[in-house]
Amino acid sequence: MTTPGERLDAIRRIELATLPTPLEQAPRLAAHLGLSRLLIKRDDRTGLALGGNKTRKLEFIFPEVLERNCDVVVTVGGAQSNHAAMTAAAARRLGLEVKLVLGGRDFAEPMGNVLLDLLLGAEIRFLVDDDDNDALAAEMARWTDELRRAGRRPYALPIGGSTGAGALGYVRAARELAQQLGPAAAGPLQLVTAVGSCGTLAGLLLGARLFLPGARVIGISVSRAAGAIARRTAEIAAESAALLGLGTPFAEDQVECRDEYAEGYGVVTAAGKEAIRDAAASEGLLLDPTYTGKAMAGLFDLARRGEIDRAVPTVFLHTGGLPILLASGAAFGDSAAVTRIR
Numbered sequence: 001m002t003t004p005g006e007r008l009d010a011i012r013r014i015e016l017a018t019l020p021t022p023l024e025q026a027p028r029l030a031a032h033l034g035l036s037r038l039l040i041k042r043d044d045r046t047g048l049a050l051g052g053n054k055t056r057k058l059e060f061i062f063p064e065v066l067e068r069n070c071d072v073v074v075t076v077g078g079a080q081s082n083h084a085a086m087t088a089a090a091a092r093r094l095g096l097e098v099k100l101v102l103g104g105r106d107f108a109e110p111m112g113n114v115l116l117d118l119l120l121g122a123e124i125r126f127l128v129d130d131d132d133n134d135a136l137a138a139e140m141a142r143w144t145d146e147l148r149r150a151g152r153r154p155y156a157l158p159i160g161g162s163t164g165a166g167a168l169g170y171v172r173a174a175r176e177l178a179q180q181l182g183p184a185a186a187g188p189l190q191l192v193t194a195v196g197s198c199g200t201l202a203g204l205l206l207g208a209r210l211f212l213p214g215a216r217v218i219g220i221s222v223s224r225a226a227g228a229i230a231r232r233t234a235e236i237a238a239e240s241a242a243l244l245g246l247g248t249p250f251a252e253d254q255v256e257c258r259d260e261y262a263e264g265y266g267v268v269t270a271a272g273k274e275a276i277r278d279a280a281a282s283e284g285l286l287l288d289p290t291y292t293g294k295a296m297a298g299l300f301d302l303a304r305r306g307e308i309d310r311a312v313p314t315v316f317l318h319t320g321g322l323p324i325l326l327a328s329g330a331a332f333g334d335s336a337a338v339t340r341i342r
Contacts, residue, residue, distance in 0.1 A: 004210050007244045008171060012063040016090055017055040018047035023180045023315075028282040030314075033303040037313040040285060041177060044292075044320040049089035049116055052082045052320020053200050056169030057161035058090045064165065065096070070155040072097040074144050076136040078266055079104035079126070080290060080324045083160050083197075085113040088120040099147070099154075101139045103127035104266060112327025131265060133159055160197025162232075164239025167203035171240060174207020177315065181212075188214045190308050193317040194295035195219035195229055195257060196265075200319065202236035206249050218308070219257040220298035222291050223265035230255035261298045266290050268331045271297035276325075276332070288321030289328050295319075 002010075022042040030038035046055040065073060073091045077084040077100070084100045091098040100117055106128045110118055117124060125143065127135060140156055147154040160166075178185035189212060195201045201219040208215040221229055234252040241249045263269050272293035279285040279296055287293045299316060302308045325332075 004244050013059040014062045016048050016059050020176045021045050026283050034310050036311050039315045041317045044318045049086045050322050054083045054086040057166030060165045060168045065155045070153045072152050072154045074099045074140055074154050075157040076101040076140045076159050078131045080113045082320050085116040088122040092120050098122045100124045101136050103131035103136050112323040162197035162199030167199045167236050167240045170200050170203025171207035175211045178211040188312045190312050190314040191215050191217045192299045194222050194291040194319050196222050198232040202233045206237045206240055220295040221259040221262045222294050223262050226257040226259040229257045261294050275300050288324040290324050291321045
């Protein structure tokens with residue numbers, strides 16, 4: 001009988017990421033939080049469009065795109081969507097066109113991920129002041145229909161690449177983490193990640209059940225309410241489990257997610273800014289205000305309030321977001337430390 005790991009390896013994937021990503025000690029940040037051990041899983045270094053977690057998902061999604069003989073990929077996201085930029089990069093690497101439906105506050109000039117989108121040759125439809133997921137999905141459906149009527153072969157990719165197939169990327173990441181931890185993988189562990197469209201959390205939870213039996217996985221929401229995240233996470237994990245020939249892995253009430261650090265998608269929070277500055281100053285670790293900064297702020301608060309076990313090793317999954325940080329000068333542009341010499 002084949003093992004879940006063997007079944008995972010039997011599912012087709014296209015290599016897009018630079019793997020394994022590093023697992024780094026963060027001793028100064030651990031001391032700052034009173035943790036015995038803090039490790040950073042550097043999925044910001046996956047190597048596609050400045051890196052991030054979406055590459056692992058796209059490795060399992062693009063085989064279907066090619067099997068269907070599609071010639072254009074259409075997907076959606078916020079203005080600074082990591083997923084959109086990384087999908088554009090993956091599509092270009094595979095010789096496909098890409099169309100992006102983005103939404104949010106208008107901008108005077110392209111920065112961050114929008115700049116990457118344009119450099120990668122993506123055509124963009126921008127919903128000004130509207131980043132509602134339903135509105136974005138409706139526009140993607142309209143555009144996909146237009147392309148099909150024009151004789152194209154489009155592939156519509158849901159927000160965040162969060163499908164059962166895509167989440168397999170994080171089942172695989174959990175196994176990779178277990179291999180890096182060695183014997184410690186069998187013991188207690190706390191794993192913290194940002195949560196948006198739920199595919200990463202779903203894959204990590206399923207992967208932890210298979211490869212990290214002592215792990216407590218904590219999701220920090222960057223936008224939605226915890227209840228909605230728990231429902232969607234359980235749905236995606238069930239889809240992933242079915243692809244591996246497994247039963248339903250867990251119920252939604254077994255999904256641990258905290259939503260008190262979000263304050264709305266893309267909103268720059270005071271706690272997030274503190275976490276970003278502290279991580280940079282203590283470890284040279286760069287986080288972003290939309291995703292990883294909020295997740296680190298959640299870890300800061302949970303550690304300070306004793307809601308995580310300080311004696312148990314903690315792993316923070318860095319899901320990327322450097323382009324977002326580089327587009328956030330208005331939030332972090334304090335130049336008081338700059339001495340100007342003319």
